[in-house]
Amino acid sequence: xxxxxxxxxxxxxxxxxxxxxxxxxxxxxxxxxxxxxxxxxxxxxxxxxxxxxxxxxxxxxxxxxxxxxxxxxxxxxxxxxxxxxxxxxxxxxxxxxxxxxxxxxxxxxxxxxxxxxxxxxxxxxxxxxxxxxxxxxxxxxxxxxxxxxxxxxxxxxxxxxxxxxxxxxxxxxxxxxxxxxxxxxxxxxxxxxxxxxxxxxxxxxxxxxxxxxxxxxxxxxxxxxxxxxxxxxxxxxxxxxxxxxxxxxxxxxxxxxxxx
Numbered sequence: 001x002x003x004x005x006x007x008x009x010x011x012x013x014x015x016x017x018x019x020x021x022x023x024x025x026x027x028x029x030x031x032x033x034x035x036x037x038x039x040x041x042x043x044x045x046x047x048x049x050x051x052x053x054x055x056x057x058x059x060x061x062x063x064x065x066x067x068x069x070x071x072x073x074x075x076x077x078x079x080x081x082x083x084x085x086x087x088x089x090x091x092x093x094x095x096x097x098x099x100x101x102x103x104x105x106x107x108x109x110x111x112x113x114x115x116x117x118x119x120x121x122x123x124x125x126x127x128x129x130x131x132x133x134x135x136x137x138x139x140x141x142x143x144x145x146x147x148x149x150x151x152x153x154x155x156x157x158x159x160x161x162x163x164x165x166x167x168x169x170x171x172x173x174x175x176x177x178x179x180x181x182x183x184x185x186x187x188x189x190x191x192x193x194x195x196x197x198x199x200x201x202x203x204x205x206x207x208x209x210x211x212x213x214x215x216x217x218x219x220x221x222x223x224x225x226x227x228x229x230x231x232x233x234x235x236x237x238x239x240x241x242x243x244x245x246x247x248x249x250x251x252x253x254x255x256x257x258x259x260x
Contacts, residue, residue, distance in 0.1 A: 010122070010123030010124075011123050014122070014123040015119075015121055015122040015123065016121070017119075017121060017122065021118070021119040021120075021122060022118070022119070024111075024112075024119065025111050025112040025115075025118055025119060026112075028108050028109065028111070028112035029112045029113060031233070031236075032105075032108070032109060032112070032113075035236055035240055038240060039058060039092075039240065039243075042056075042058050042088070042243050042247070043058060043086055043088035043089065043092055044084060044086055045086065046084075046085060046086035046087065046088070048246075048247045048250040048251050049062075049067070049087070049088070049243070049246060049247065049250070050062075050067040050068075050069055050246065050250060051176065051246050051247075051249035051250040051256065052167060052168070052174075052176075052249075052256070053163055053164045053165070053166050053167055053177075054164050054174075054176045054177075054180065054245075054246045054249065054256075055067075055069045055160050055163070055164075055246070056242060056243040056246040056247065057157055057160075057180070057183060057187075057239050057242050057243065058088050058092065058239070058243045059087050059088045059091070060091070060153075060156060060157055060160050061091060061156050061160075062087045063087065063090050063091065064076050064079075064087060064090065065087040069163075070087070094146065094149040094150070094153060095149075095150060095153055097142070097146045097149075098143070098146040098147065098149065098150040098191075099232075099236075101139075101140045101141075101142060101143035101146055102143065102194070102232065103143070103195045103196075104228050104229050104232050105232065106140060143196055144196040144200070147191075147194055147196045147197055147200075150191045150194075151191060153187075154184065154187060154188050154191055157180075157183070157184045157187065158184050158188075160180060161177065161180050161181045161184055164176060164177040164180050164181075165177055167258075171260075172258055172259075172260050173258070173259045173260040174256045174257060174258050174259060175245075175256055175257045175259065176245060176246065176249060176256045177259075178259070179241065179242055179245050180242055182238060183235070183238040183239055183241075183242045186231060186234045186235040186238045187235045187238070187239065189224055189227075189231040189234075189235070190224075190228070190231035190232055190234075190235040192220075192221060192224050193221060193223075193224030193225040193226075193227065193228045193231055194221075194225075194228075195225065195228070197221055198218070198221045198222060198225050201214060201217050201218050201221055202214065202215070202217075202218035202221075
């Protein structure tokens with residue numbers, strides 16, 4: 001092959017790779033696509049999101065609603081009557097925005113959904129790379145601000161785990177309690193391993209070794225950051241399964257077993 005042939009622009013999907021490079025982007029399309037479809041459907045339902053002391057993370061915190069978990073009572077009068085009502089609409093934009101602008105997810109769906117590029121050394125469907133310095137992708141830079149909201153949500157979801165131990169007959173632990181607790185652990189591992197948090201803790205310092213408290217925090221975040229992709233997918237599954245568990249218990253399809 002001549003140098004001219006090597007430098008020739010590849011067509012979409014064209015590559016000299018002989019491995020199954022397309023498996024990863026296809027898996028990402030199926031995984032993210034399934035979550036987006038289900039979470040959108042679940043958010044529009046506006047029902048079956050509580051079961052006893054359990055509250056689906058898709059609806060937590062429930063600011064307004066008809067369940068005992070609602071902070072400020074039923075549907076507010078200022079909510080537009082022409083819009084479908086669901087308590088999830090008031091809060092899902094925050095955790096959704098955090099994931100949408102996440103550095104890992106951006107790289108994943110740029111490749112899988114937009115083919116930008118489909119994989120390393122594989123031809124992409126466009127001639128020019130605009131990056132994130134122009135509209136609309138420049139809005140991805142708000143990720144650091146969504147981080148602050150995501151940290152608050154971890155605290156609120158942890159409080160929901162405590163409330164998930166408060167049954168009508170007193171303190172107890174059910175399978176649902178463990179499901180919600182595991183979800184908080186995985187969401188916390190994903191959030192605390194965020195690239196923006198790592199930079200926030202140690203990015204502005206030249207010598208972290210002189211700041212003992214900060215260097216320990218930096219090491220912890222770095223440890224989680226090394227597994228950021230793993231926790232991103234595990235937490236995506238856990239938050240979806242948590243909603244499924246609460247929903248099926250609420251519908252009477254599943255029975256929540258009391259462990260304690």
